[in-house]
Amino acid sequence: MPMPARDYARYFTAGHTFTLTSGLVGTVDVRTAGELWLPSGRVVAGDPFIALGSGECEPFAVSVAPGRYRVDAAVATLTNPAEPPSDTPHERVAAARLVIRDEPVTSWEQALQAGQDASGLGDDEYFGYGVDAGTGCFYDAESDDSFPECEGDEGPLWDAFEKYDHAPGPYLVTSPSTGHTVAAFGSGWGDGAYPTWIGRTATGEVACFVTDFFVIEDPEGD
Numbered sequence: 001m002p003m004p005a006r007d008y009a010r011y012f013t014a015g016h017t018f019t020l021t022s023g024l025v026g027t028v029d030v031r032t033a034g035e036l037w038l039p040s041g042r043v044v045a046g047d048p049f050i051a052l053g054s055g056e057c058e059p060f061a062v063s064v065a066p067g068r069y070r071v072d073a074a075v076a077t078l079t080n081p082a083e084p085p086s087d088t089p090h091e092r093v094a095a096a097r098l099v100i101r102d103e104p105v106t107s108w109e110q111a112l113q114a115g116q117d118a119s120g121l122g123d124d125e126y127f128g129y130g131v132d133a134g135t136g137c138f139y140d141a142e143s144d145d146s147f148p149e150c151e152g153d154e155g156p157l158w159d160a161f162e163k164y165d166h167a168p169g170p171y172l173v174t175s176p177s178t179g180h181t182v183a184a185f186g187s188g189w190g191d192g193a194y195p196t197w198i199g200r201t202a203t204g205e206v207a208c209f210v211t212d213f214f215v216i217e218d219p220e221g222d
Contacts, residue, residue: 002121005108005197006218008210011074011095018076018216026076026216028094033170033183035068036098042141043098045111045196045211048157048184049133052147057129058113059141062198064206070099071138071183073170076215093168093186094215098138101207105199111209126195134190135161136211139182146180157184188213 010016016028042059044051051057074097078090110118116127129136149155160171161184168186175181187194196211 002110002118003124003126003195006212006216008095008097008108008197008199008212009105011210011212011216012072012097020078020217023082024078024080026078026094029075029077031073031075031170033071033073033185034172034181036071036138036140036172036183037068037143037179037181038064038140039066039180040140040142041066043111043209044139044141044144045209046129046137047131047133047135047187048137048139048150048182049135050131051129051144052137052139052150052157052182053145055144057144060111060196060198060209061114061116062111062206064100070102071170071172072097072099073168073185075168091168091186092188092215093136093170093213094188095213096136096138096170096183096185096211098183098209099207100209101201101205103201103205103207105207106202107200108197109200111196111198128193128195130193131187131191134187135184136187136194136213137182137184138209138211140180143175143180143182146178147175147182148177149175157182160184188215 170185
């Protein structure tokens, strides 16, 4: 069967701790990037340094009402109990969340693009976006060509990461010429392919989109 959703309420509980098979201990801090502007309500997730402005990243089939919505990152600080504390924290974004309704989630489904069918996936398979620059993001489909300043290692997106020595974020980046926004963050351990999930409320409304970067290990085994 396709990969099931994990306990994302736990991921976004500040102070939650977990232990990796490597022995590293993680402590979660929930950090807010700010409010992402979705002028069309069609949500895109991808690697912003690759996808933004390419015109090739499709929005998810499930859309939401246009508006401004909070983006959070579950940032895990990892320590080795066998070593002295470090002056430089080892931080990784475990998951990123676009909050549509700040309500409890009662069910999860994979966030799919048009034409994707999760019923055809094999055991623990999933649809996800590829990361080649160690970064993930959320933005609106209308914002794709609205960052003319972002090209290669130039522009406000690059500047946001450069300013903080490429710390994992999250960052809310605004185009100075168009006002469009993108919420960007480090993608867990780096490059790879990562799934996004849609959480729904008890009444079936979209509560959030969550991208899992697989930093927190499945307690039942991957």
